[in-house]
Amino acid sequence: MTRLIALNKPFGVLSQFSGGKGDGARDTLAHLLSVPGVYPAGRLDKDSEGLLLLTDDGRLQARIAEPRHKLPKTYWAQVEGVPDAAALEMLRRGVMLKDGVTRPARVETLDPPTVWPRDPPIRVRQSVPDSWIALTLTEGRNRQVRRMTAAVGHPTLRLIRWQIGPWTLDGLAPGAWREVSA
Template identity: 75%
Template sequence: MVRLVLFNKPFEVLSQFTDRGAETARQTLSDFIAMPGVYPAGRLDRDSEGLLLLCDDGRLQARIADPRYKLAKTYWVQVEGEPDEAPIEALRGGVRLKDGMTRPARVERIDPPELWPRDPPIRVRKSVPDSWIEVTLREGRNRQVRRMTAAVGHPTLRLVRWAVGEWTLAGLAPGEWREVTV
């Protein structure tokens, strides 16, 4: 039977089980998950939070992580400023980054989601408002969402991956995980 773990990765936790070469100890998956034989299917940057899938099956791992399978990944993104229709449409149509055009994405403005407090909290500037958007991608470049929002003039302040395919963070607090049936 295939094992699949849904994990709510906290801010500043590495998406790997060991931290090689760091001068100071950083938290890794091994600080939260003691289940031999499961490995991350994809990654989530240290400064991002949210859903990380781990499994013990190479084929499933590839279907989740490999961009050629185009599995949807949904992010809740707190951005600097209040994007009007032009940056939203630019994100939807694809944005030119240094490594080429992104594929079209599903992008919507959303109300601030009910999330746990981030530790440390995001920087807040009294003179610059912030807002939330939901971005769904079917590709996975390095730091893609952050680079896309910056390219349209609304840098990312907080990034939470809410869903990967049919799996979501629902019911998982930061640092919690649960095994699901595949």
């Protein structure tokens, strides 16, 4: 029977079970769950938070993680400033990055979502407002959301992956996990 686990990866944790700062390090998945035989289906940067799926099924892992399958992934990005219609349209159409133009993305503005506090908190500047946007991507380039928002003049301050395909973070606290249907 295939196991699929949804985990809310906290800020500062590596998307792997080893390679942290030492034995028993709190900066790897090993301190969050001890389910044998499961591996991450994709990655989240150490400074990103949110949904990480883990499975013991290699085919399912590839289907979730590999961009060629175009499984949509939705991110909530707290960005510096308030993107105008032109910036949002650029994100929707695709942004030129050093490694080429991104695929079109679904983008919408968000009211500030009710999410857990981040530790450490993001930097707040009195003179620069911030806002939230939701981006849904079907590709998985390295640090893509951060590079896209920076390219349109709104650097990402906080990044939470909210959804992968049909699976969401709904009801999962940071560091918590649950088995989900594959």
